[in-house]
Amino acid sequence: MDEKVLLQVENLRKYFPVKGVKGPGVQAVENVSFEIKKGETLGLVGESGCGKTTLGRTILRLHEPTSGRIIYDGKVIFDSGDNQVFDKNGKPLSKKSKKVAVDMLPYRRKMQIIFQDPSASLDPRMTVGEIIGEAIDIHKLASTKTERAAMIKSLLSSVGLNTEHANRFPHEFSGGQQQRVGIARALAVKPEFIVCDEPISALDVSIQSQIVNMLEDMQNDLGLTYLFIAHDLSVVRHISNRIGVMYLGSLVELGESYELNKHPIHPYTKTLLSAVPVPDPDISRARKRIVLEGDIPSPMNPPTGCRFHTRCPYAKPECKESAPILKEYDKGHWAACHLLG
Amino acid sequence: MKNANDKKLLEVKDLKVSFFTPAGEVKAVGGITYDLDYGEVMGIVGESGSGKSVEAYSIMGLLQSPGKVVGGSIMFEGENVLNYDKNKMNDFRGKKVAMIFQNPMTCLNPVYTVGNQLTEALRAHHKDISAADAKKKAMEMLELVGINNVEKRMTQYPHEFSGGMRQRVMIAMGLICSPKLLIADEPTTALDVTIQAQILELMKDLQKKTGMGIIFITHNLGVVAEICDKVSVMYAGRIVEQGLVSDIFYNPSHPYTVGLLQSMPRVDAEEYERLIPIEGTPVDMLNPPEGCPFAPRCSQCMQICLKKLPPYVEIEDGHKSACWLRVQENMKCKEEQANG
Numbered sequence: 001m002d003e004k005v006l007l008q009v010e011n012l013r014k015y016f017p018v019k020g021v022k023g024p025g026v027q028a029v030e031n032v033s034f035e036i037k038k039g040e041t042l043g044l045v046g047e048s049g050c051g052k053t054t055l056g057r058t059i060l061r062l063h064e065p066t067s068g069r070i071i072y073d074g075k076v077i078f079d080s081g082d083n084q085v086f087d088k089n090g091k092p093l094s095k096k097s098k099k100v101a102v103d104m105l106p107y108r109r110k111m112q113i114i115f116q117d118p119s120a121s122l123d124p125r126m127t128v129g130e131i132i133g134e135a136i137d138i139h140k141l142a143s144t145k146t147e148r149a150a151m152i153k154s155l156l157s158s159v160g161l162n163t164e165h166a167n168r169f170p171h172e173f174s175g176g177q178q179q180r181v182g183i184a185r186a187l188a189v190k191p192e193f194i195v196c197d198e199p200i201s202a203l204d205v206s207i208q209s210q211i212v213n214m215l216e217d218m219q220n221d222l223g224l225t226y227l228f229i230a231h232d233l234s235v236v237r238h239i240s241n242r243i244g245v246m247y248l249g250s251l252v253e254l255g256e257s258y259e260l261n262k263h264p265i266h267p268y269t270k271t272l273l274s275a276v277p278v279p280d281p282d283i284s285r286a287r288k289r290i291v292l293e294g295d296i297p298s299p300m301n302p303p304t305g306c307r308f309h310t311r312c313p314y315a316k317p318e319c320k321e322s323a324p325i326l327k328e329y330d331k332g333h334w335a336a337c338h339l340l341g
Numbered sequence: 342m343k344n345a346n347d348k349k350l351l352e353v354k355d356l357k358v359s360f361f362t363p364a365g366e367v368k369a370v371g372g373i374t375y376d377l378d379y380g381e382v383m384g385i386v387g388e389s390g391s392g393k394s395v396e397a398y399s400i401m402g403l404l405q406s407p408g409k410v411v412g413g414s415i416m417f418e419g420e421n422v423l424n425y426d427k428n429k430m431n432d433f434r435g436k437k438v439a440m441i442f443q444n445p446m447t448c449l450n451p452v453y454t455v456g457n458q459l460t461e462a463l464r465a466h467h468k469d470i471s472a473a474d475a476k477k478k479a480m481e482m483l484e485l486v487g488i489n490n491v492e493k494r495m496t497q498y499p500h501e502f503s504g505g506m507r508q509r510v511m512i513a514m515g516l517i518c519s520p521k522l523l524i525a526d527e528p529t530t531a532l533d534v535t536i537q538a539q540i541l542e543l544m545k546d547l548q549k550k551t552g553m554g555i556i557f558i559t560h561n562l563g564v565v566a567e568i569c570d571k572v573s574v575m576y577a578g579r580i581v582e583q584g585l586v587s588d589i590f591y592n593p594s595h596p597y598t599v600g601l602l603q604s605m606p607r608v609d610a611e612e613y614e615r616l617i618p619i620e621g622t623p624v625d626m627l628n629p630p631e632g633c634p635f636a637p638r639c640s641q642c643m644q645i646c647l648k649k650l651p652p653y654v655e656i657e658d659g660h661k662s663a664c665w666l667r668v669q670e671n672m673k674c675k676e677e678q679a680n681g
Contacts, residue, residue: 205561206601206623208604212618238610273608275534275537276608277563278607279590279605279607280607281586281590284566295505
């Protein structure tokens with residue numbers, strides 16, 4: 001891993017308008033900023049509905065961002081044009097940036113995605129060879145038919161499948177094998193950056209570790225950069241260099257994965273960590289668990305101020321009023337919470 | 342909390358369930374044996390297709406064609422459930438045994454209010470209860486499972502509840518007739534970890550209050566460690582290892598159990614360790630291999646494993662495992678003892 005930043009996300013927002021409802025609609029991603037270094041794995045965790053999948057897709061511009069800026073490998077691939085830094089009195093400190101929305105086709109070769117449900121993300125009427133070949137065709141990566149066939153074969157064997165499997169249809173494979181096809185398809189264009197959107201949560205326990213190890217090997221061999229989205233903290237911690245914790249569309253904590261697990265500072269991260277079951281009866285029965293009351297609020301009508309204040313056991317009056325900003329508390333360890341001062 | 346005539350709550354003996362499909366007989370459950378006492382929580386762990394849900398459905402008499410129980414017995418308080426006729430089964434199901442399912446949304450009827458469904462469950466078994474009493478009891482149950490504002494909640498429909506709240510309603514519905522056994526089929530799999538924690542706390546609490554037995558079906562070993570007293574690990578329709586929760590986690594003796602424990606990243610691990618996966622894919626139940634079903638994926642596979650099913654070996658009291666390795670160890674032990 002070198003220090004070069006591959007992907008930079010600034011103040012990204014994604015709202016989904018809702019018919020017949022006034023206001024911005026579903027505020028799925030709210031003001032998220034982070035960067036990913038080349039060769040790094042950034043994990044994203046959070047409960048369902050916290051916007052982690054939307055964030056991953058918005059970065060790839062599978063959803064068009066509502067506002068914010070995305071910079072990939074030094075080039076701006078999206079800028080909504082209203083990014084401006086203001087001082088305390090509301091006077092603009094910087095010029096309004098220009099609106100940018102580049103054609104994504106050349107970037108699709110560099111940025112890929114692996115989906116959660118392998119059976120739903122493979123076309124049932126295409127053979128595995130056609131599914132992988134389609135990516136090669138779109139980007140014109142093979143000049144002859146034999147070259148194309150050879151590429152498909154080598155991709156299949158690189159993900160641990162038989163080369164004869166190219167003529168089979170997705171339904172002839174098990175879930176784990178289907179996920180391998182999904183990974184081979186993403187790798188077909190030789191990408192640099194892959195969004196792994198819950199790639200293992202639909203798989204059996206004994207298969208999950210096979211896929212995790214394969215993703216790790218590929219990262220080492222091909223120098224890939226991952227954004228790894230999952231709700232299972234133990235897997236995310238295992239595979240990631242750094243972890244971002246999301247709650248209701250906002251990033252509440254960001255830090256080195258082992259540091260974040262040992263010394264979580266945001267109350268939400270603490271509860272999330274204490275809720276993960278440990279496969280060890282003595283430890284899991286002895287430890288104190290913080291059980292959150294209630295459910296995650298609706299992103300259509302998020303709470304004012306800190307979005308976590310309705311469930312936070314330590315909430316103060318000021319948490320209701322203003323949204324906390326993500327601040328660095330320790331080297332590389334960021335959190336957004338008023339309690340930390 | 343033993344029964345007067347000292348009968349176990351549930352004794353399953355050599356239960357066999359098969360599905361007769363056009364492609365052939367699928368032996369979904371191939372002879373499993375276990376027992377459960379009052380107040381005990383037993384976990385059944387296994388991958389999808391290992392037969393853990395089929396086994397639970399056959400206790401409830403909910404097996405659907407082409408599934409059929411082809412052998413064994415299910416003794417509930419000394420009576421064989423498999424011999425019950427339809428009327429007796431209807432009385433047994435719900436009143437003595439209740440089941441909660443993985444996905445609470447598909448199990449609640451979307452066109453009836455929650456209150457309606459709760460009282461229906463009660464009145465199905467207590468024909469003479471008055472509407473007012475039924476409502477009162479339903480409200481008590483909702484309060485018991487931690488739902489606030491009960492009066493209003495009773496009149497709401499399932500879609501107005503969140504996932505965790507729906508699972509609470511399911512639990513309330515299951516427990517409304519005070520069953521002695523609760524079968525929970527992956528009750529927290531569809532829920533977020535924070536909600537899962539709430540539901541697990543609730544189930545532990547209710548179990549203490551009511552003293553019922555619980556069969557907890559899951560694939561999550563972390564959940565098992567948290568809530569279960571005993572564990573049965575299933576693979577390809579058979580129990581490969583059975584024991585107390587401490588036996589399974591601290592002294593696993595079947596290679597599949599060992600493999601499962603090694604392949605899971607732990608949230609409390611001190612530093613990065615590469616996972617050790619179980620290679621290969623789960624068994625195709627239409628063409629199961631001869632011999633031990635786990636043999637093709639087992640790193641310690643021997644000649645005999647490919648030919649014959651291993652018998653159960655008692656490792657300690659109540660801890661048994663079906664593996665040829667343990668059989669051999671056992672034989673060596675006996676030889677040594679015989680030689681002095």
